[in-house]
Amino acid sequence: WRSGFEQFFRFKPQTEHQREGEEAGCWQCRVVNYPGYEESEDLWGGWRNSKGAAEVDAFRQAFKHLPQPTATGSSSGSYAAASGAQPVVPSESPPDAETNALPEATSSSSGPQLLYRKNQTEEVPAEVLDVVDAFEQAPSARGALDVLEVWRADVPQDLKQSWETEKRKLQDRNRNPNMKKTSWQDQEPGKDGIDIDMDATRAACLRREREEVAWQLLSVSHKHEGGARSCRVYHGCPDWKVAQSICHTGFAANLAKTKGWFGEGLYSTLNAPYALRYSLGMSDFWEKPGAEGWVIAAKLVYSQVYPVTVADDSTPLISEPGLKGRRIGAADGARGCDCQFVCVRGHPPNAKHKNRHYLACKPGERPEATEIVVDQEARILPEYLVNVQVTGDAKLCKRIQLASEHWGRPMASNQDTALETNGSTKILQNTVNSVQKLETLARKKPVKNGSARTQDDNLHIDIQYKFAQVDDHFVAEVRVLGRDFQGYPQPRKQAAKQSAAQVAIKELQPDAEG
16 A cells, blocks of 8 residues: 555655544554645544554545645656556445446556455456455355455565476376375274274274365365365455555565364365454454454465364363374375365353354264464465455344354253253252162173173162363263263253263163163
8 A cells, every 4th residue: 555655646645643632542653744634634544453454544534535646757756647557446435336446457556456345337257256255145144244355466486486397286286106195094903092992983983073074175176187276265454555565576585384183284174154253353344343354365275184183182172283293294194295184163252262163063063164274484475455344233143143153053952951951959859760760771781791780780880970161062972881972062960961961861871771
């Protein structure tokens, strides 16, 4: 924006910032050195949540209110007069049909090129419309997000060449039989860190879960010759200035590698609305009615993917990411991968996390979003800059929030529902009954040599419960006869104990009856 201002008005702008008034905590900015307009109130931009965003809004106001420079001669004429180009600037409000036409691109123009503006009348390239739909038609965002503008990123030729070089490297590596490839597809009990005591069913389900996660990425990727693949990803930015900087110099110069939950590297996502939360202070868009954000739509190249699942978590009961801060390829079965990919679901704030946070989906859960981690910055090439605005309709935002918090969650059984509504006495009674039923069932089980249980055997039945807290719910695990059974999350410890007992009874009942 600053560069465009200098080119069009032929002088370097000076800006003034303020942070006061009704919108305390936000920033406002204006251009102060245009002759005759030094004190103009018209040049103040709107209140924004960062200095960079406020400066962008100030330049918008300048283009809107300042008079267009006129030529004074062939050597000193304005940029517009010399090139014949018109200023390409975002509008403060939706333009009408007369002013909505986009300027024609010129070979001499530089900087980002405006390709789409909300409610414009001219034809838009199909790929740009796909980017718009990725925000506006997403299941979680229909009617709640408006794409105001889409700009073609001004990416230097060396960054484009670096991306092509990375693609060729991945192709060569994929063709080389001596290069290490991921082995998660071939994991079996007793190999690659998989517990040797894991039964065949559990091992098969573990592999199926990884296949499902990997397919979420593969199904939207384009396969190139040599086995490399590419896909469209999204990366949220705090403001236009950061987005522009990434496009000019690449991710490496602007972002340190994140020691994130799913590996150390640069993060992006397949889900456009999810990327927006990184523009909004790590808040989901429905928590910020009326807010605006900037997102980079980019092209990512990869070859060998490791699908991250809850099997990589560090604890069996609590979703505590086990790959946090670890280099890509460090997990068992991941050696040789060049990216890690995970399907995630949201969890409410808790003592550890002040905002809603996202963890790997449990087996069989449908994802709300995805995250992709790569450790080579050149593998992500910016293509478009997207300005998105959240609806100001608070009721719609609340509805979306409720859907996100409850859609696809495991529903409690009728008995579990009764536990939550019939009072603590009923909870305790049902829990005691379930515990007694589990003890009775355990006594029916024969001892290891196949003989009937003696009275002494029955006196020493060992049933142990342990609890963990997941967000604002409890999960119980019961160990009985050397086997572990985990219940479903419940709002109370007693209900969690009940759930674990019910799971154990369901699993042990056929054995006892047999």
